[in-house]
Amino acid sequence: MLPTILQAAENFCIYQIALPHTTDLNSEKKRTLIAYLDIETQDGYKHRAYLACDKTLIQYVAEIFLGEENSDEETLTDMLLETTNMIIGSAKVIAEESNINMFSISTPHFLREDYFTMPFDKTHTIQIANGEMMIAIKAL
Numbered sequence: 281m282l283p284t285i286l287q288a289a290e291n292f293c294i295y296q297i298a299l300p301h302t303t304d305l306n307s308e309k310k311r312t313l314i315a316y317l318d319i320e321t322q323d324g325y326k327h328r329a330y331l332a333c334d335k336t337l338i339q340y341v342a343e344i345f346l347g348e349e350n351s352d353e354e355t356l357t358d359m360l361l362e363t364t365n366m367i368i369g370s371a372k373v374i375a376e377e378s379n380i381n382m383f384s385i386s387t388p389h390f391l392r393e394d395y396f397t398m399p400f401d402k403t404h405t406i407q408i409a410n411g412e413m414m415i416a417i418k419a420l
Contacts, residue, residue, distance in 0.1 A: 281319070281371075281381055282402045282417050285329060288370035289415055293408055296366065297344050301408045312414065313338055313356060314391040314398075315364040322382045326420040331364040331388075332396045337411025338363070357390050364388040367415075 286303065293301040312332035319327045333341075335356065342351040342359045351359070365388050375382045391398075400416035
């Protein structure tokens with residue numbers, strides 16, 4: 281499932297925000313805005329997908345989508361939730377089109393701004409411009 285979400289995140293970088301990116305298994309320990317949504321696979325397994333973005337990146341996304349150069353906390357939170365929904369929603373479509381590990385998704389939820397300390401099974405980091413996005417998944 282994580283490879284499908286990673287593919288959707290890379291598509292987001294290329295087609296939505298048009299920024300070069302690199303992927304890595306490791307991430308810097310820094311404060312991020314953290315959101316999650318729950319996923320249920322067609323065979324009944326449940327997972328929680330986390331998306332954690334530093335403020336630099338999510339502010340850049342807000343500039344692209346909203347034209348805001350200096351967004352307030354509420355706007356950054358909303359932008360993170362929308363980004364989470366776009367990426368995981370795109371992963372859902374990719375899974376459906378490939379007919380591999382299809383799943384349904386819930387509504388995204390904002391968790392907090394903090395260091396990412398939640399337990400996870402797999403993670404991947406994407407470096408975008410001067411910002412960072414971490415994607416993690418945990419079986420429930």
